[in-house]
Amino acid sequence: MSDTYNAAEIVLGQAARLKDKSALIHSGGTVSYGELLSLVNRAANALAALGIVRGARVGLMMMDSPLYCAAFLGLVKAGAVAIPLNPRLPASDYGFILASAELQLVVSDSEHMSMLSKAAAGTATRILCVSGPGESFERLVAAAPAVFTAAPTLRDDPAFWLLSSGTTGRPKAIIHSHGNCAQGGKLLSEVIGADESAVVLGTSKLFFTYCLDNAFLGPINIGATTILIDSWPEPEQVVEQIARHRPNIVFSVPTFYRRLLNLGAPQLAPLKNVAYFYSAGERLPDAIALAWREAVGREIHSCYGMSESFVNTLACHPGRQRLGATGLPLDGVQVRLLDREDREVGAGEPGVMWIKHPSLALGYQSPEATAKAFRDGWFCTGDLFVRDADGCYYHQGRADELLRIAGQWVKPAEVEEAVLADQGLREAACVVVPDRDGFDRLALFVVSARPGEGKAIAETRCEQDLPQYSRPKWICEVGELPRTPTGKVQRFRLRELLLAELTK
Numbered sequence: 001m002s003d004t005y006n007a008a009e010i011v012l013g014q015a016a017r018l019k020d021k022s023a024l025i026h027s028g029g030t031v032s033y034g035e036l037l038s039l040v041n042r043a044a045n046a047l048a049a050l051g052i053v054r055g056a057r058v059g060l061m062m063m064d065s066p067l068y069c070a071a072f073l074g075l076v077k078a079g080a081v082a083i084p085l086n087p088r089l090p091a092s093d094y095g096f097i098l099a100s101a102e103l104q105l106v107v108s109d110s111e112h113m114s115m116l117s118k119a120a121a122g123t124a125t126r127i128l129c130v131s132g133p134g135e136s137f138e139r140l141v142a143a144a145p146a147v148f149t150a151a152p153t154l155r156d157d158p159a160f161w162l163l164s165s166g167t168t169g170r171p172k173a174i175i176h177s178h179g180n181c182a183q184g185g186k187l188l189s190e191v192i193g194a195d196e197s198a199v200v201l202g203t204s205k206l207f208f209t210y211c212l213d214n215a216f217l218g219p220i221n222i223g224a225t226t227i228l229i230d231s232w233p234e235p236e237q238v239v240e241q242i243a244r245h246r247p248n249i250v251f252s253v254p255t256f257y258r259r260l261l262n263l264g265a266p267q268l269a270p271l272k273n274v275a276y277f278y279s280a281g282e283r284l285p286d287a288i289a290l291a292w293r294e295a296v297g298r299e300i301h302s303c304y305g306m307s308e309s310f311v312n313t314l315a316c317h318p319g320r321q322r323l324g325a326t327g328l329p330l331d332g333v334q335v336r337l338l339d340r341e342d343r344e345v346g347a348g349e350p351g352v353m354w355i356k357h358p359s360l361a362l363g364y365q366s367p368e369a370t371a372k373a374f375r376d377g378w379f380c381t382g383d384l385f386v387r388d389a390d391g392c393y394y395h396q397g398r399a400d401e402l403l404r405i406a407g408q409w410v411k412p413a414e415v416e417e418a419v420l421a422d423q424g425l426r427e428a429a430c431v432v433v434p435d436r437d438g439f440d441r442l443a444l445f446v447v448s449a450r451p452g453e454g455k456a457i458a459e460t461r462c463e464q465d466l467p468q469y470s471r472p473k474w475i476c477e478v479g480e481l482p483r484t485p486t487g488k489v490q491r492f493r494l495r496e497l498l499l500a501e502l503t504k
Helices: 007-011 033-049 066-077 091-101 110-119 137-143 186-192 209-221 235-245 254-261 265-273 286-296 367-373 412-420 454-465 491-502
Strands: 022-026 029-032 057-061 081-084 105-108 126-129 158-163 173-177 199-202 225-227 249-252 276-279 300-304 334-338 351-356 378-387 393-398 403-405 408-410 425-434 440-448 474-477
Touching: 007 066, 007 209, 022 033, 022 066, 029 033, 033 066, 033 137, 057 066, 057 091, 066 081, 066 137, 066 158, 066 209, 091 110, 091 173, 105 110, 110 126, 186 209, 199 209, 199 235, 209 225, 209 249, 235 254, 235 265, 249 254, 254 265, 254 276, 254 286, 254 425, 265 286, 286 300, 286 412, 334 378, 367 378, 393 412, 403 440, 408 412, 412 425, 412 440, 412 454, 425 454, 425 491, 440 454, 440 491, 454 474, 474 491
Parallel strands: 022 225, 057 081, 057 105, 081 158, 105 126, 199 225, 199 249, 249 276, 276 300, 440 474
Antiparallel strands: 022 029, 158 173, 334 351, 351 378, 378 393, 403 408, 425 440
16 A cells, blocks of 8 residues: 555664664674664564554563564554553552553563563453563564564554653553654754764663653664663763763753762763763753763753653754753744733743644543643643743743742742752752642752751752742752652652641
């Protein structure tokens, strides 16, 4: 059929031409493009032998490895639906996910087999171990033929689902098409101008949308090389990988950049050879951006995306990073900022971002959730932005966090930035919490570099640098901020923590 469209075929379209070039660098060596194509075909055949047919949903809870990459693309090539699973969700979430998504199969690392088997009780989901004694995915792939004819899928057929990262509760299933899957690498090609010579490293795991695009499907789509770190990376390990494999593009998140800075400038010397650093997942604090520039001699460029758009929506271009800026829209991305009455706001005014995007999701699994967030081809991000006169966007936090006090708009992000200017604080998160009378007020949670002194430091900074109406009603020092495995602060858990104290 002339209108067939299989994303795996497109992403791997250069594999034959680049058959001897390294596609993946991993702990066991390298995998060439020719070897990756063969591995993807073997994975697709192995999955077909397990009864996985077009449209079947399969979960992947595997370490970042060539086999993970092959399983993901093998599912897409077979016309099935790949669903990356986050192994650090609360145990209770897995039963919900397996049942609601009606997964036919989950391919799992051995350490998660027991937990997933319990979660699968009462469902039709089969749990298959990646490796080990008896039948395993690894053995099935090794024994499978290396030739596979791609399923005759269509551009709008589901290719993969993403699960929201759980910053507000239960994960939501987000449905992406083959057309979306083939969009990977827009930031690499359009913003950086990366080509086949690029070597990419991402510090986040591949179930995280940010790295699924920028550190797996994107590099493969443009014929570049990507470095896989199978375990959860530590700062020292990332520095060692950068020193050994010399990537020229690194994708990470603000919390990991902070952890790297804690190593000290001398240990960060290998990072001076990296041409481009990018950050996403949450707003990059100015203090970290400035400290990085001092320690490494390079800018951290910001970008912004979400699971619903798959690839990035905004990005700062090399040489044009402004302190605090999130970036400009990528090609084909349309952006509108709306106020609470759905009117477009002007430059300098805060508004909720709505987007039209070339890789926008088909919707959520839930029709009700889809109807709330998707409208006439537009998606409501729920994030608050300001656009300057030059068209550059600045992230202001979640729209439901914006508060009007004494006739003035108060942005939690500005409170966080003010206190983080003091080197005595490592992290800060400002959230909206109702007081005993039901009025919304600000609560600030801080992590101190000098335990026990955080509250006093934050109080002093707020008094010195913030107007009275912007100062938080409560300041709490905590040992650490609750985060998702992708690095985002779980602000709802902070609210729960304070509300529990207020109701005692």
